[in-house]
């Protein structure tokens with residue numbers, strides 16, 4: 575009898591210890607990074623991207639071709655890329671105040687060279703971000719500021735949203751988190767309803783091979799977060815993703831989803847405590 579009591583007590587003690595320190599998730603994090611190291615999957619430091627616009631005077635609202643060359647630190651072309659979410663490169667363009675967002679897909683020309691033709695809608699500074707997975711080197715992003723000619727209008731302040739419900743293209747989209755903390759893997763869920771009828775939207779179509787695509791940037795556009803869907807095959811009303819915010823601060827999140835053949839983009843600004 576006494577033995578049983580002791581073992582119950584011990585179990586309780588162990589459970590309490592795990593719960594209290596949150597050491598469970600820390601251990602898990604360590605395991606992940608260890609695994610990544612062992613797989614040699616993060617070689618971002620050894621890879622560079624050269625962004626070459628077709629002109630050094632980029633004008634707003636005019637077709638501009640940008641060549642993106644992916645190479646090693648010593649200038650050797652890197653020429654093999656994994657296809658991730660149906661593409662070998664995802665290319666994100668944002669204005670400095672993050673009010674303008676564009677997500678496009680450059681064509682791979684071989685020999686580490688991609689090209690894309692786009693238009694910048696205004697003057698000012700834009701950040702371009704290439705999201706790639708060179709084969710065997712892991713997922714990474716490379717970015718550069720690009721200047722568009724003309725006098726830019728004053729940047730808008732980036733303020734955290736008071737409410738995480740937005741209406742876009744007649745869809746009411748609510749963003750929620752299981753817990754909102756820096757430096758901890760977390761789940762973010764977009765819940766999508768018809769804005770008029772309030773009925774759950776259940777006929778989302780796959781977009782880039784998943785229920786949706788999410789981009790997250792720090793307020794200064796310097797940090798591009800890795801986000802992945804946790805249930806790729808979902809069709810709504812919930813679209814779930816996983817990410818880790820590297821530090822506290824203000825982040826902008828764009829969720830992109832497809833219904834009836836049309837992609838809609840929902841932006842949110844959040845404060846991570």
Ligand SMILES: [Cu+2]
Pocket residue numbers: 661663664665677678679782
């Ligand atoms: Cu993409």
